[in-house]
Amino acid sequence: MYSEKVMEHFKNPRNVGEIENADGVGEVGNAACGDIMKLTIKVENNAIADVKFKTFGCGAAIATSSMVTELVKGKSLDEAEKISNATVAEALDGLPPVKMHCSNLAADALHAAIENYKKKK
Amino acid sequence: MKGIYMDHNATTPVHPEVMEAMLPFFSEHFGNPSSIHWAGREVKKGVETARETVASFLKCDPKEIVFTGGGSEGDNLAIKGICEAYKDKGNHIITTKVEHPAVLNTCEYMEKQGFQVTYLPVDMDGMINLDDLKNAITEKTILITVMFANNETGTIFPIAEIGKIAKERKILFHTDAVQAAGKLHLDVNALNIDLLSISAHKLYGPKGIGALYVRKGVKIKPLIHGGGQERNRRAGTENVTGIVGIGKACEIAMRDMDAESERLLRLRERLHKGLTQKIEHVKLNGHPTMRLNNTLNVSFEYVEGESLLLNLDMDGVAASSGSACSSGSLEPSHVLTAMGLPHEVAHGSVRFSLGRSNTEADIDKIIEIMPPVVARLRAMSPLYGKSLNPVERTAAVCHH
Incomplete structure (x- = not known):
């Protein structure tokens, strides 16, 4: 039911972990839905120098987390803010319809992390 | 395979x-x-x-x-x-x-x-x-x-x-x-x-x-x-x-049930014992004794069931989960939630239901492949190892 790209990211997720002393932390989701994502970012020169994720969730949740880290690494904050959940799903060649809402939160986690960084500044 | x-x-x-x-x-x-x-x-x-x-x-x-x-x-x-x-x-x-x-x-x-x-x-x-x-x-x-x-x-x-x-x-x-x-x-x-x-x-x-x-x-x-x-x-x-x-x-x-049921009980107990010995934080879901001999439903805490099933499937093992994500609905199993399981534990459930085709070798294979799968997913889980960091946890985005 998942695309090859989703399965590829699920099997070999990129940028798993947590950045110590991160500049921004974003956490979204809840246990009721079965998906919790935590994204940590390092910001240098107004751009995302490093990004890592930790996710509790299904295949789609893990793949979207992995994909969003790949999409934003090195991007400016302005560019990163433009990435939406839809962008992430598209980059994975789509998600099953039932997963579009429940497990497609990676961009939300990214935006929360950027917001957290801006608030701290 | x-x-x-x-x-x-x-x-x-x-x-x-x-x-x-x-x-x-x-x-x-x-x-x-x-x-x-x-x-x-x-x-x-x-x-x-x-x-x-x-x-x-x-x-x-x-x-x-x-x-x-x-x-x-x-x-x-x-x-x-x-x-x-x-x-x-x-x-x-x-x-x-x-x-x-x-x-x-x-x-x-x-x-x-x-x-x-x-x-x-x-x-x-x-x-x-x-x-x-x-x-x-x-x-x-x-x-x-x-x-x-x-x-x-x-x-x-x-x-x-x-x-x-x-x-x-x-x-x-x-x-x-x-x-x-x-x-x-x-x-x-x-x-x-x-x-x-x-x-x-x-x-x-x-x-x-x-x-x-x-x-x-x-x-x-x-x-x-x-x-x-x-x-x-x-x-x-x-x-x-x-x-x-x-x-x-x-x-x-009628002819085979008694012998088969006893065989499955032995296999199931071997599976349960093997999994709990090799993996921490494995919780049995269901009655400890008043239970069908072929059924083992366990939660692997801190990880989600569909991810486990996908990994098992890659190794050729077909099982099922009470996680919402594997059932096509958005809610975790109504059975596990009625039993009072916290949502994240219900989401981490896997049901192994044994039958005629299963052998001791099958059980041992699962006991062998399960620990690294659980370890990998736990390493990825924000719930594992330390208490949740309360920063910026935005409201539920679960569109029920």
């Missing part, structure tokens, strides 16, 4: 002897059992022989067996058929919160038709309390419908006690025995059961055929109107191949 199938509570393969029994009824014996000529008569005989076998499987009279299109139809016929036939006597049904959707959603439908339904709660082991049942009974109660054994956890309900209570209070008692059939001895008279549904494909028979036992003297309104088949309780030309199949499946179950 030959896959390991450990989802026998979902369905089972058709036993070779069952298929062999069915085959002649596709074209060689093709008549309509209602026809009086030779072609009909030989098929009628096949149908009635199967009915006798199913009746001896449930220890009842063949006339008390109605062939159905499966477990869900049996549950629907029992509940709707009784409610319709006895609505002058009362409008109250008692069931449990952990029934199969075929019962739960039928009860919810009856609520829309003006019936009142009490959904009994379960404890941490998934067990009901008989006092709750007794207290729920009113003079309007016409039907108690409680499953024989739970499909997700394998927890076995106190059917004999429920039957006794129902009989004393003169209330009809239906049990969905779809998971119990072929795994436990069923005796409708000893257990005071008035209606009981089974499905062939859970006991190595074909899909799309089941049987409903209806005690002699119990009135039931049919769901399907038409010809007078099944003594006017289920119209339509008989699913002859299916009926022959369920008959053979019941015959084999």
Whole structure:
């Protein structure tokens, strides 16, 4: 039911972990839905120098987390803010319809992390 | 690589002897059992022989067996058929919160038709309390419908006690025995059961055929109107191949069940022990002792079930999960949440349901592949290792 790209990211997720002393932390989701994502970012020169994720969730949740880290690494904050959940799903060649809402939160986690960084500044 | 199938509570393969029994009824014996000529008569005989076998499987009279299109139809016929036939006597049904959707959603439908339904709660082991049942009974109660054994956890309900209570209070008692059939001895008279549904494909028979036992003297309104088949309780030309199949499946179950059940218990205990020895934070879901011998439902805490299933599937292992994500719904298992499991633990559940094809080598393979899979997912889980960091946890984005 998942695309090859989703399965590829699920099997070999990129940028798993947590950045110590991160500049921004974003956490979204809840246990009721079965998906919790935590994204940590390092910001240098107004751009995302490093990004890592930790996710509790299904295949789609893990793949979207992995994909969003790949999409934003090195991007400016302005560019990163433009990435939406839809962008992430598209980059994975789509998600099953039932997963579009429940497990497609990676961009939300990214935006929360950027917001957290801006608030701290 | 030959896959390991450990989802026998979902369905089972058709036993070779069952298929062999069915085959002649596709074209060689093709008549309509209602026809009086030779072609009909030989098929009628096949149908009635199967009915006798199913009746001896449930220890009842063949006339008390109605062939159905499966477990869900049996549950629907029992509940709707009784409610319709006895609505002058009362409008109250008692069931449990952990029934199969075929019962739960039928009860919810009856609520829309003006019936009142009490959904009994379960404890941490998934067990009901008989006092709750007794207290729920009113003079309007016409039907108690409680499953024989739970499909997700394998927890076995106190059917004999429920039957006794129902009989004393003169209330009809239906049990969905779809998971119990072929795994436990069923005796409708000893257990005071008035209606009981089974499905062939859970006991190595074909899909799309089941049987409903209806005690002699119990009135039931049919769901399907038409010809007078099944003594006017289920119209339509008989699913002859299916009926022959369920008959053979019941015959084999009677012959092999005791030995097979003991073998599966040993395998299941080996699996449970192996997993808990090798992996931390593994929680059993279901009753520790009153449980089907083939069922092991465990939560691997801090990880999510669908991710586990995907990993198992990559290694050729077929199992299932109570996680919302694997069921196509957004809610985790209604059974596990009724047992009071926190959502994240319910989401981390995996059900291994063993059956005929499973061997000790299968068990050992799962015990070998599971620990690194769980370790990898836990390393990725924000819930594992330390308490949740409360920063910026935005509100629920779960679009229910």
